[in-house]
Amino acid sequence: MDMEQKLQAATDIVKEWTISTNNPEANRVDAVIAPENVKKAVAALLDAPWGYLSAITGVDHPEYSTDEAGVKHVIPDKGTLELLYHFSGGAVVFTLRLTLPYDHAVVDTICDIDMAAQLYEREAAELFGIDFAGAPSKEHLVLPEDWPAGVYPLRKAFTGLKQS
Amino acid sequence: MGSEKKPEKFVVSIGPQHPALKEPGHFEFGVEGEIVTSATARLGFVHRGMEKGTESRTWVQNLYLMERVCGICSHVHAMAYAQGVEKLAHVEVPPRARAIRELIAELERIHSHLLWLGVAAHEGGFDTLFMLSWRDRETVMDLLESITGNRVNYSANVLGGVKIDIDEAKISAIHKGMDFLEERTRHYMKVVTEDETFLGRTRNIGSMSLDLALRLGAVGPTARASGVTYDVRVDSPYAAYADFPIKVVTDTAGDLEARFVVRIKELYESFRVIRELIDHMPASELTTRIPRRMPEGEVVSRVEAPRGELFYYLKSNGSDMPERIKVRTPSLCNWGSVLSTAVGHKLADMPMILAGIDPCFSCNDRMVLVNQDNNLSTWSWEDLRQYGIEYYK
Numbered sequence: 001m002d003m004e005q006k007l008q009a010a011t012d013i014v015k016e017w018t019i020s021t022n023n024p025e026a027n028r029v030d031a032v033i034a035p036e037n038v039k040k041a042v043a044a045l046l047d048a049p050w051g052y053l054s055a056i057t058g059v060d061h062p063e064y065s066t067d068e069a070g071v072k073h074v075i076p077d078k079g080t081l082e083l084l085y086h087f088s089g090g091a092v093v094f095t096l097r098l099t100l101p102y103d104h105a106v107v108d109t110i111c112d113i114d115m116a117a118q119l120y121e122r123e124a125a126e127l128f129g130i131d132f133a134g135a136p137s138k139e140h141l142v143l144p145e146d147w148p149a150g151v152y153p154l155r156k157a158f159t160g161l162k163q164s
Numbered sequence: 165m166g167s168e169k170k171p172e173k174f175v176v177s178i179g180p181q182h183p184a185l186k187e188p189g190h191f192e193f194g195v196e197g198e199i200v201t202s203a204t205a206r207l208g209f210v211h212r213g214m215e216k217g218t219e220s221r222t223w224v225q226n227l228y229l230m231e232r233v234c235g236i237c238s239h240v241h242a243m244a245y246a247q248g249v250e251k252l253a254h255v256e257v258p259p260r261a262r263a264i265r266e267l268i269a270e271l272e273r274i275h276s277h278l279l280w281l282g283v284a285a286h287e288g289g290f291d292t293l294f295m296l297s298w299r300d301r302e303t304v305m306d307l308l309e310s311i312t313g314n315r316v317n318y319s320a321n322v323l324g325g326v327k328i329d330i331d332e333a334k335i336s337a338i339h340k341g342m343d344f345l346e347e348r349t350r351h352y353m354k355v356v357t358e359d360e361t362f363l364g365r366t367r368n369i370g371s372m373s374l375d376l377a378l379r380l381g382a383v384g385p386t387a388r389a390s391g392v393t394y395d396v397r398v399d400s401p402y403a404a405y406a407d408f409p410i411k412v413v414t415d416t417a418g419d420l421e422a423r424f425v426v427r428i429k430e431l432y433e434s435f436r437v438i439r440e441l442i443d444h445m446p447a448s449e450l451t452t453r454i455p456r457r458m459p460e461g462e463v464v465s466r467v468e469a470p471r472g473e474l475f476y477y478l479k480s481n482g483s484d485m486p487e488r489i490k491v492r493t494p495s496l497c498n499w500g501s502v503l504s505t506a507v508g509h510k511l512a513d514m515p516m517i518l519a520g521i522d523p524c525f526s527c528n529d530r531m532v533l534v535n536q537d538n539n540l541s542t543w544s545w546e547d548l549r550q551y552g553i554e555y556y557k
Contacts, residue, residue: 055492057477091400116381142208
């Protein structure tokens, strides 16, 4: 199976839930889905079976304001978070993308269908403040136990902890 | 004494501190008598915020930061990052630079697999094998030092190529080194597949079926020992792997012995491809020009690290600094296999099963035995290792 066929196969599997697709590189296709469909789409890819979950990447998209000097500043509490579920299959990478607003950053966990997702989800939960509903464990995995609640280091608004 | 003792339930907590090696981790094994019934992991003790750090450094500065993600497989990190940036910039790296990247990557794999062989032998109480394999590993460390100037963090890459070249003298030194190591490795293969005592610690221990390996998302030699055929070098050739290909090494047994056999056979493959590389090194420039500001976009860069697939995601906003860099190291994928294969095994097998995935952490110095009455007694990692060795005497 060549790269195009393999990517087409993945595109077809999640077609039902796909809002739009994008072809950023020759060996990649991104499919945008609604957050509520993540479990169905992931399950369909794994059941097919089409490749394996390589990683879950979180990306912060804050809103910016520009001051008189033309310098951009992050507006706290305004923006969206994006989750990228990367699936690898041989030479190709198929990515499911979904966007969550800051004020309702909740998405279903996929740990019950892919055990390997737990570490990736917990990373995104702690570093971006995404709530994975139904996750088996919400304890800290990468951040210290005494890390302040509501502080998410990989958001653009985070520039360091205040000295107490 | 003399009265029948009911098996007690314990939670054996291993880690997180170890002063000698990097990357601490914390594990809790629930045990019933000698048998492990549950396992959990707590990571992140050395979370250094590197992904955040990349966002306030330039694309060039980040090359040096990413090389320091890992002290064992530093080159693959720099290579994965550099390849990603080159894709963003739409820059083609000259053939000789690609061949040198592959050469260093394979030399690094030899050093990493020999290091693992020693560590795993040590955990199994076979210190002679540990000392011999580490003595031989010096051969490849010396080669890496003579080629790049460094024993670790070789810093062979620049964005757009490599900064080191090899000449006739180095080629002949590499040939000599490969011949010596190949002979030694054939001897180690005999040891790990024929030594009765050692086989007692590895055969049918920590077995993982093909099905389970796929379900857990295991990668690298850990997965290939269970018959999974993933290898980024073959699936999606990068550097010069299209011109100087390797063969995927797999096994079907899925136990610890198979993980030894797969890694040792991978060493043979590395020796072979290194000889081919240095005998047919393409002639070209070593670098190509690359812009300081990367065009907007996002790329995925994957390479096969000694421990499995290493995954980089890079996003550029058009400036001289990245918008986001995500690194997913292979060890992360393999924790799942430790936690699930541990269940049902003896506590004495835990050091070997942990070492079996070649975790990039090896760092547990203190463990606490907690029984139901909360009477604490403390064991060190050394105690657990010794316990394992005594148990199998």
